[in-house]
Amino acid sequence: xxxxxxxxxxxxxxxxxxxxxxxxxxxxxxxxxxxxxxxxxxxxxxxxxxxxxxxxxxxxxxxxxxxxxxxxxxxxxxxxxxxxxxxxxxxxxxxxxxxxxxxxxxxxxxxxxxxxxxxxxxxxxxxxxxxxxxxxxxxxxxxxxxxxxxxxxxxxxxxxxxxxxxxxxxxxxxxxxxxxxxxxxxxxxxxxxxxxxxxxxxxxxxxxxxxxxxxxxxxxxxxxxxxxxxxxxxxxxxxxxxxxxxxxxxxxxxxxxxxxxxxxxxxxxxxxxxxxxxxxxxxxxxxxxxxxxxxxxxxxxxxxxxxxxxxxxxxxxxxxxxxxxxxxxxxxxxxxxxxxxxxxxxxxxxxxxxxxxxxxxxxxxxxxxxxxxxxxxxxxxxxxxxxxxxxxxxxxxxxxxxxxxxxxxxxxxxxxxxxxxxxxxxxxxxxxxxxxxxxxxxxxxxxxxxxxxxxxxxxxxxxxxxxxxxxxxxxxxxxxxxxxxxxxxxxxxxxxxxxxxxxxxxxxxxxxxxxxxxxxxxxxxxxxxxxxxxxxxxxxxxxxxxxxxxxxxxxxxxxxxxxxxxxxxxxxxxxxxxxxxxxxxxxxxxxxxxxxxxxxxxxxxxxxxxxxxxxxxxxxxxxxxxxxxxxxxxxxxxxxxxx
Numbered sequence: 001x002x003x004x005x006x007x008x009x010x011x012x013x014x015x016x017x018x019x020x021x022x023x024x025x026x027x028x029x030x031x032x033x034x035x036x037x038x039x040x041x042x043x044x045x046x047x048x049x050x051x052x053x054x055x056x057x058x059x060x061x062x063x064x065x066x067x068x069x070x071x072x073x074x075x076x077x078x079x080x081x082x083x084x085x086x087x088x089x090x091x092x093x094x095x096x097x098x099x100x101x102x103x104x105x106x107x108x109x110x111x112x113x114x115x116x117x118x119x120x121x122x123x124x125x126x127x128x129x130x131x132x133x134x135x136x137x138x139x140x141x142x143x144x145x146x147x148x149x150x151x152x153x154x155x156x157x158x159x160x161x162x163x164x165x166x167x168x169x170x171x172x173x174x175x176x177x178x179x180x181x182x183x184x185x186x187x188x189x190x191x192x193x194x195x196x197x198x199x200x201x202x203x204x205x206x207x208x209x210x211x212x213x214x215x216x217x218x219x220x221x222x223x224x225x226x227x228x229x230x231x232x233x234x235x236x237x238x239x240x241x242x243x244x245x246x247x248x249x250x251x252x253x254x255x256x257x258x259x260x261x262x263x264x265x266x267x268x269x270x271x272x273x274x275x276x277x278x279x280x281x282x283x284x285x286x287x288x289x290x291x292x293x294x295x296x297x298x299x300x301x302x303x304x305x306x307x308x309x310x311x312x313x314x315x316x317x318x319x320x321x322x323x324x325x326x327x328x329x330x331x332x333x334x335x336x337x338x339x340x341x342x343x344x345x346x347x348x349x350x351x352x353x354x355x356x357x358x359x360x361x362x363x364x365x366x367x368x369x370x371x372x373x374x375x376x377x378x379x380x381x382x383x384x385x386x387x388x389x390x391x392x393x394x395x396x397x398x399x400x401x402x403x404x405x406x407x408x409x410x411x412x413x414x415x416x417x418x419x420x421x422x423x424x425x426x427x428x429x430x431x432x433x434x435x436x437x438x439x440x441x442x443x444x445x446x447x448x449x450x451x452x453x454x455x456x457x458x459x460x461x462x463x464x465x466x467x468x469x470x471x472x473x474x475x476x477x478x479x480x481x482x483x484x485x486x487x488x489x490x491x492x493x494x495x496x497x498x499x500x501x502x503x504x505x506x507x508x509x510x511x512x513x514x515x516x517x518x519x520x521x522x523x524x525x526x527x528x529x530x531x532x533x534x535x536x537x538x539x540x541x542x543x544x545x546x547x548x549x550x551x552x553x554x555x556x557x558x559x560x561x562x563x564x565x566x567x568x569x570x571x572x573x574x575x576x577x578x579x580x581x582x583x584x585x586x587x588x589x590x591x592x593x594x595x596x597x598x599x600x601x602x603x604x605x606x607x608x609x610x611x612x613x614x615x616x617x618x619x620x621x622x623x624x625x626x627x628x629x630x631x632x633x634x635x636x637x638x639x640x641x642x643x
Contacts, residue, residue: 007353010316011324013302014295021290026071028200028286029279033063036275042124055122062118066111066276067283073107074287077171080326081515084508087576088497094514095166104165108158108280115276116151127268131242132249141249145260148238152230153222153269154276160214161280170284173292174326174519196289203289207281215273222269223261231255295331301342302331309342310349310357317364326520329368332361333523336530340538343531347539358531358539362547365524366554372510372521372594373561379509380570490578500574503588506566511590518590522597525555529601533608548609549617552602556625559598562591603630 037059038050048054077100085091095101120129129150132141164170226234235255242249295302303312313335316328335342349357489495511518528551535544565571566585573580586592606626609616613623 007308007311008306010312010328014324014327017302025286025290029067029283030064032279032282034060036063040119040122059122066115067279069107069111070280070283079172079515080174080323081517081519082172083169084511084513084516086500086505086508105162108162109155112154112158116154119272120147143239143242143249146265148234149226152226152234157218157273199289207285211274211277215270215277218273219266219270227259294334295327301335310346310352314360329520329523332527336527343534344538358543365528368521368524369554369558372558375509376561376565487578490576499576501577502573502580502584506588507590525597525601529604533604536608545616552605552622552626555598555602559629562595566591599630602626606630
C-alpha cells in the first residue's frame with residue numbers, strides 16, 4: 001500500500017495497465033499456439049488430437065514458449081515514436097553500438113530451436129524425423145539428415161524474421177499521428193479507436209497472406225540455399241550433438257551425395273514454416289495492438305484512482321523515460337478532450353505540491369513544444385558554451401605554483417658529429433636538403449632539382465599522351481567521373497541505405513533523436529488548445545487566461561521555426577539525396593501534422609480569446625501573426641484540392 005500523503009508515481013499506474021495488456025496479447029498468442037498444436041500433431045485419434053487436457057495441451061504450452069520469447073524482446077525494446085536517423089545506414093550503425101541486434105537474433109534463434117524440437121517430437125513416426133535412421137540388422141544406426149535440414153531452415157527463418165523486426169521497427173508504438181481535424185471542438189470526442197479484437201480481425205487476412213508468401217518462398221528456396229551454404233556445417237554440428245546424446249552412430253559419417261529432399265519433406269517444411277511465422281508475426285501483431293491502446297481504465301484516465309490524480313499525472317509529464325512521458329501526455333490529451341470533470345479538477349487544484357496544477361501542466365506542455373525551436377536553434381548556430389570549450393583563454397587558467405627551475409631557452413638537442421669520410425659527408429648533405437624541403441616546402445619548390453623534375457614530367461606527359469588522354473586524366477575530369485558513378489550508385493537500390501533524404505534530416509533535427517517526439521508534441525499542442533478554450537466556461541479562478549499570451553507566442557515561434565527549417569535556406573539537401581525535388585520540402589508528414597496542429601490551435605485560441613485580446617495581454621503583433629498563421633490552409637487540404 002502506498003504511504004499516506006504521498007503522490008503515487010505515474011509508472012505505478014502505467015505498469016499494471018501494460019501488464020494487463022501483455023496478458024491479453026499473451027492470450028491471443030496462446031490461442032495461436034493451440035491451433036498450431038492441433039495442426040502439427042498426430043491425427044490418429046480424432047479426440048486426443050484436439051483435447052486440451054492431453055498431448056495437444058502439452059504441445060500448446062511448449063509451443064507457447066516460442067512467442068513468449070518474442071514478448072520478452074518486445075518489452076525490453078519497447079519505445080514510442082519512429083526512429084529519427086538521417087539514413088538507414090546510420091540506423092544500422094546505431095544498432096551495432098547497442099545490443100538490439102544480438103538480443104533480437106538470440107530471441108528468434110532460440111525460439112526457432114524450441115519450435116523445431118517440439119515439432120519433431122509432435123509429428124508421427126511416418127514423418128521419419130528421428131535423430132537417427134535404423135539400418136538393417138547388420139548395419140549401425142546413422143544420422144538422419146531430414147531433421148537437420150528442418151532445423152537449419154528454421155534458423156534461417158529466424159535470421160530473416162530478425163531482419164524484418166529491425167527493419168520494420170516492430171518495437172515502436174504510436175509511430176505516426178493522424179492530421180488534426182479542424183472541424184472538431186474541445187467538447188467533441190474524437191473517434192474511438194477500434195476494439196483490439198476488431199483490429200486483429202481486420203489485419204489478420206493481410207498477415208496470413210504475407211506469411212503464406214514467405215513460407216512458400218522458404219520451402220522452395222530453402223533446399224537450394226541449404227545445399228550451397230550450410231549443409232556440411234549443419235551436418236557436422238548435428239553429428240557431434242547426436243554423439244553427445246549417446247546415440248550409437250559412427251564417429252565419422254560422410255554426407256550422402258544426394259540430399260534427402262522429398263515431396264513430403266517439402267510439404268512439411270511449408271506447413272511448419274507457416275506455423276512458426278504465424279506464432280511470431282501473430283504475437284507481434286497482438287502485442288502492438290493491445291499495448292498501443294489509449295491510457296484509460298474502465299473508461300476513465302489511468303490516474304483517476306490516485307489519491308492525487310493531478311499530481312500523479314504531473315509526475316508522468318516530468319518523467320525522464322520517454323515511454324512513460326509519452327503515455328502521460330497521451331492521457332492529458334484524452335483528459336482535455338473527453339473528460340470535462342477532470343479538466344475542472346485541474347483548473348481548481350491550486351494547492352497541488354509545486355504550485356497550481358494548471359501552471360505545472362502548461363509549463364510541461366510548453367517545454368515539450370519549445371523543444372522544436374531549441375533543437376532547430378542549436379542546429380543553426382553552435383552553442384556559445386561549446387565554442388568556449390574549444391577556445392580557452394590561457395590567462396584564465398589557474399596553474400599550480402612553480403616548484404622547479406624554468407626550462408632552458410637554447411637548443412637542447414645535441415649536434416651530430418662532423419663527417420669524417422666522403423660517404424658520411426654525402427649523407428649529411430642529402431639529409432640536410434631533405435630536412436630543409438620538409439620543413440619549408442615553399443623553398444623546396446623553388447630549388448633547381450624540383451623545377452627540373454617538374455619539367456621532365458611535363459615533357460613526358462606531352463609526348464606520351466594525346467590531348468584527349470591528357471583531358472581524361474585531368475583532376476577535373478577524374479572528379480566528374482567519380483561523381484557520375486556515385487550518383488548512379490546512390491540512385492540504385494544498393495545506394496538507397498546511404499541516402500540522407502531531406503525528410504529524414506528534418507525529422508532528426510526538429511523532433512529529436514534517436515526516436516521522434518512528434519506524437520508527444522502534437523498531444524501537448526492539442527491538450528493546451530482544448531484546455532485553454534474550455535477554460536472560458538470551466539476556469540472559475542481565471543488562471544488560464546493569464547497564460548494565453550505565452551501559449552500563443554510559443555505556438556507562433558514554433559510554427560515559424562518549422563517553416564524556416566523546411567522552406568528557408570537553413571537546411572539544404574544533402575549531396576547523397578539524389579532524388580530530391582523542391583516540392584518535397586513541404587511533404588514531410590510529421591512536420592505538416594505538427595504545423596496543422598499549431599494552426600488549428602491558434603485558430604481555436606483566436607476564436608475564444610481574440611475578442612478581449614487587450615484585456616489578457618495579447619500584443620497586437622502576436623494577434624496579427626496568429627490570425628495569419630491560422631488562415632493558412634492545411635497541406636492535406638491543398639493536396640486534395642489539386643487532385
